[in-house]
Every structure is written in structure tokens, then in C-alpha cells.
Amino acid sequence: MGIDESSARRRELGSELRRLREKAGFQGRDIAKALGWAQSKVSRVETGMRGSSELEAAIYLATCRVAPDELKRLLDLHAEIEDGVWVRRHNPRLPDELRSLVVQETTATAISSYEPLIVPGLAQTEDYTRAIFRGAGRFANDDIELRVRARMQRQYLTRRPHPPRLRFLIHEQALRLPVGGMRVMHDQLLHLVLLNSLPHWLVQVIPTRAGARTGAEGAFMLEYSGAKPTVYVELHTAGLFLEQPKDIAAYREILRRLAEAALNREQSTAALARLASEYDRPEEDPDGRT
Structure with missing residues (x-):
């Protein structure tokens, strides 16, 4: 299986992203516009068919005004995907202070x-x-x-x-x-x-x-x-x-x-x-x- 192919963990993360977007009252096109993404990218991330960097995930979640505990849980889930056998191992995780700064800036x-x-x-x-x-x-x-x-x-x-x-x-x-x-x-x-x-x-x-x-x-x-x-x-x-x-x-x-x-x-x-x-x-x- 290739790096851009779907996985169970990626689908789980995508489902959570979609749930939180809907909870925040956003349409997919709203998130796409806010993040500068194509709407198809939002769809593929939410269905687990496309990966996202930890920074992209952090900005997505901050845009949805996710609570700090929920943000940490989902970024930890993202890190588990990053550590999986189908992902390049040399990708470093975002330092905790950069995670926090991204949320604060967003x-x-x-x-x-x-x-x-x-x-x-x-x-x-x-x-x-x-x-x-x-x-x-x-x-x-x-x-x-x-x-x-x-x-x-x-x-x-x-x-x-x-x-x-x-x-x-x-x-x-x-x-x-x-x-x-x-x-x-x-x-x-x-x-x-x-x-x-x-x-x-x-x-x-x-x-x-x-x-x-x-x-x-x-x-x-x-x-x-x-x-x-x-x-x-x-x-x-x-x-x-x-x-x-x-x-x-x-x-x-x-x-x-x-x-x-x-x-x-x-x-x-x-x-x-x-x-x-x-x-x-x-x-x-x-x-x-x-």
C-alpha cells in the first residue's frame, strides 16, 4: 500500500474532522475557502483518501474552534498515523510549542x-x-x-x-x-x-x-x-x-x-x-x- 492510499487510521481521523466541521456549522466549501484548499482536498482528507500534514490538521481543527483537549487527542491520532508503516518515517512531528502557536495564530x-x-x-x-x-x-x-x-x-x-x-x-x-x-x-x-x-x-x-x-x-x-x-x-x-x-x-x-x-x-x-x-x-x- 502506498503513502497516499487510505488506511483505517486515516479514515478514522477524517471522520473525526468531518464530525467537528459539521458540529462547528461549516460546509466543506467553507473550510476549503478558509484554508485555501480545493474543495476536493477537503473531501479526500475527510474520507481518508488523502493524507494531511500535522500542521494542516492543526490549522483545520483551529478553524473549527476545537477545544484544547479534543485538539490534542486528534493531533495525537494524526501522529499515530504518521508513525504507521505506510508513512515516511523521517517526517518530524510538530513541536508542542508550534502546535500551540498555530492554534493561537489561526x-x-x-x-x-x-x-x-x-x-x-x-x-x-x-x-x-x-x-x-x-x-x-x-x-x-x-x-x-x-x-x-x-x-x-x-x-x-x-x-x-x-x-x-x-x-x-x-x-x-x-x-x-x-x-x-x-x-x-x-x-x-x-x-x-x-x-x-x-x-x-x-x-x-x-x-x-x-x-x-x-x-x-x-x-x-x-x-x-x-x-x-x-x-x-x-x-x-x-x-x-x-x-x-x-x-x-x-x-x-x-x-x-x-x-x-x-x-x-x-x-x-x-x-x-x-x-x-x-x-x-x-x-x-x-x-x-x-
Whole structure:
């Protein structure tokens, strides 16, 4: 039996996905539109005739507003399918913190972010993402490609119908850090210019001259309709989710101070375009020759 053929466990998972979709009051076409899938893909996943990645399953379940315990049970069921004899063994499971982040992002109505060293993941181009993972020196090539695809899939939430409001504060030093070379940075900067033209996006550059006011670690604040906010801080080996009022208040104040130091939309767009033009030149070899 091949990797894309149906199995009992896959049919079981598909049946559960369909049950929860119907419980949430969605038609198959509603889920397809929300996830950017073909309607036939929804049908094949729900009947067990097509596999899905764990990230796809997590986004599907979060869109259906599945309770945390039910989400964990179904993703564990998905992992059992991944461990079966008909599935490629080298596919790594999503880390628990990434599972949680996918759910939080998918259900958020607004996301605010500050990054001092790199462009935030939801705003990265594919080549920039690949360069980041390669530069980390911790992943095999196959693992890098899986992580790149996962990050690109996460970005669909920014393009879906009724996306969250997105406000990204990016330090100038992150935009001057040459990740992946001149072409990669040129394309990444132009991508940020494009994002800043979209009504639900706001990309603001924090200039280096802002000085010490920008001394903060990168963090996300996610806000919801009818629920308390969450702050996500990504560490080297784990991710922290903070929900205590004092933590939320502290990060609101950090974001407020950073916003005061940042350029406005028009100034930021102009700065991003200028930086893109600086990267628009031939690559140099190690000896400095073009």
C-alpha cells in the first residue's frame, strides 16, 4: 500500500474532522475557502483518501474552534498515523510549542509583533526562511525543507478571507542583517513593501537612531474576540505563552514604547524601498569581486 492510499487510521481521523466541521456549522466549501484548499482536498482528507500534514490538521481543527483537549487527542491520532508503516518515517512531528502557536495564530483577530534581529516568520519570503534555517546549522537539508513548507503554510492565515489585523515592528538592524545574500534580501524587502500596501497589514521600521528604547526581546501579542490576549516569546529551545495580566500589561507597554520610536506607515514603506535598492546589486565573491 502506498503513502497516499487510505488506511483505517486515516479514515478514522477524517471522520473525526468531518464530525467537528459539521458540529462547528461549516460546509466543506467553507473550510476549503478558509484554508485555501480545493474543495476536493477537503473531501479526500475527510474520507481518508488523502493524507494531511500535522500542521494542516492543526490549522483545520483551529478553524473549527476545537477545544484544547479534543485538539490534542486528534493531533495525537494524526501522529499515530504518521508513525504507521505506510508513512515516511523521517517526517518530524510538530513541536508542542508550534502546535500551540498555530492554534493561537489561526484563532487570533489581531497579531502584534516586535523583532530586533530577523524579519518575523509570518512576513518572510520562502528563500529568506530557507536561509534562516540553513544559517542555524542545526537541521539536515530534508528537515529544512519541511520547516520551510510549514512556515509557508502558516502564512496562509494572513491571506485568508477575514484575516487578523497584523502590526509588525521590525528593527532596522534586522533589515540590514544580510540573510541569504543580496538577492534574497532585495526580494524580502520588496515583499515587506507589498505587505505594507495591504489594509490589514502595518509594517513599521524602528530606526537605529531610536537607541536604547528598543532594548527588548522579540515577542508576539495575539488578541482574540471574547478571550484574553496571549503573548508568545520564542526562545532557542522552547516557546513561552504568557497570559497573566501583569505579563500582558508589561508587553503592551513595550509595544507602545516601540511604536512611539517607529516610523509611520508611509515613512516605513519609503525606508523599506530604500533598503531594497541597497541590496539591488550583484553578489560579491569572498574576495570582494562581483
